Amino acid sequence: MARYPRLMPTEPRLFTATVARTERVSPSFQRVTITGGELAAFEWLGRDHWFRLFLPQAPGAPLRLPKVKGRSWWRSYLMIPAGERPHCSNYTVADFRPDADASELDIDVVLHWHGDELGGAVATWAVGAVPGSPVGFLDQGAMFDPPEDASEFCLAADETGLPGLRGILRHLPESATGTAFLEVPDGGDVTELAAPAGVDVRWLPRTNGHTPGQLALAALQEVSPDPDGYAFVVGESGLATGGRRALKKAGLPTSRITFSGFWRA
Numbered sequence: 377m378a379r380y381p382r383l384m385p386t387e388p389r390l391f392t393a394t395v396a397r398t399e400r401v402s403p404s405f406q407r408v409t410i411t412g413g414e415l416a417a418f419e420w421l422g423r424d425h426w427f428r429l430f431l432p433q434a435p436g437a438p439l440r441l442p443k444v445k446g447r448s449w450w451r452s453y454l455m456i457p458a459g460e461r462p463h464c465s466n467y468t469v470a471d472f473r474p475d476a477d478a479s480e481l482d483i484d485v486v487l488h489w490h491g492d493e494l495g496g497a498v499a500t501w502a503v504g505a506v507p508g509s510p511v512g513f514l515d516q517g518a519m520f521d522p523p524e525d526a527s528e529f530c531l532a533a534d535e536t537g538l539p540g541l542r543g544i545l546r547h548l549p550e551s552a553t554g555t556a557f558l559e560v561p562d563g564g565d566v567t568e569l570a571a572p573a574g575v576d577v578r579w580l581p582r583t584n585g586h587t588p589g590q591l592a593l594a595a596l597q598e599v600s601p602d603p604d605g606y607a608f609v610v611g612e613s614g615l616a617t618g619g620r621r622a623l624k625k626a627g628l629p630t631s632r633i634t635f636s637g638f639w640r641a
């Protein structure tokens with residue numbers, strides 16, 4: 377298996393931008409839009425194009441960024457003194473609107489709570505993001521990369537994979553067929569999305585008591601995949617690994633499955 381996904385840039389570029397606005401778009405998603413002159417050079421692949429997001433340690437603090445050499449950045453990141461090191465997490469390009477002066481990039485951040493408290497540094501940042509505040513992001517390309525002969529698609533994600541699945545459904549040719557399972561925390565997160573007519577989009581809103589990812593996993597366990605198809609399964613780690621196992625057992629070669637654990641419950 378290749379060490380790096382084919383669609384990951386060999387010389388990933390680090391961009392800086394600032395927050396333009398933030399808006400609650402559904403019960404579980406906060407959309408942060410970032411902008412800046414450097415974004416004109418961003419080459420958006422569509423599909424699940426993702427990046428490493430860097431945020432200042434605290435609101436108003438300066439943003440220090442690692443040096444990037446080829447694909448290496450982690451060592452340089454760790455060399456930044458702990459008190460100045462930016463927060464880093466992985467996010468997906470939910471949408472990109474290129475413009476010579478004022479390109480905009482949307483990030484759809486899942487809001488998750490621990491009791492009454494908003495959880496996670498990025499969710500907290502997203503809700504309180506102040507226009508003009510700095511961010512950095514390191515381009516990582518896309519993971520969705522079906523074989524050319526793939527005849528049918530099986531897509532599954534929890535809420536963290538929804539921005540990616542939206543992009544993939546927009547990217548698929550109109551002739552594509554298959555099924556997309558989209559698990560979300562709340563019925564209010566179900567929204568219109570563009571998809572080829574032959575792809576059956578099944579929303580799976582969670583009801584109380586379900587561990588995230590388990591509804592999508594149960595749906596995948598009922599699928600009879602076309603052995604010449606292609607599957608893409610992302611989200612909570614149990615969904616990603618369990619989904620791959622179920623599809624493999626049902627006859628889909630592992631070379632035709634892309635899976636990734638985005639977070640751990």
Ligand SMILES: Cc1cc2nc3c(=O)[nH]c(=O)nc-3n(C[C@H](O)[C@H](O)[C@H](O)COP(=O)(O)OP(=O)(O)OC[C@H]3O[C@@H](n4cnc5c(N)ncnc54)[C@H](O)[C@@H]3O)c2cc1C
Pocket residue numbers: 426464465466467468469483484485486487488489495496497498499535536537539540636637638639640641
């Ligand atoms: C390629 C890729 C693309 C991704 N794209 C997106 C995206 O577009 N939008 C998005 O919202 N997420 C996305 N994620 C998932 C995101 O990176 C994780 O949810 C990450 O943990 C959030 O970072 P954090 O720093 O806020 O929280 P962390 O510091 O990582 O975690 C803090 C606590 O929150 C918990 N937690 C983290 N995420 C969730 C969650 N979703 N629900 C409940 N509890 C959670 C953790 O288990 C931990 O206990 C993506 C992940 C990958 C690998």
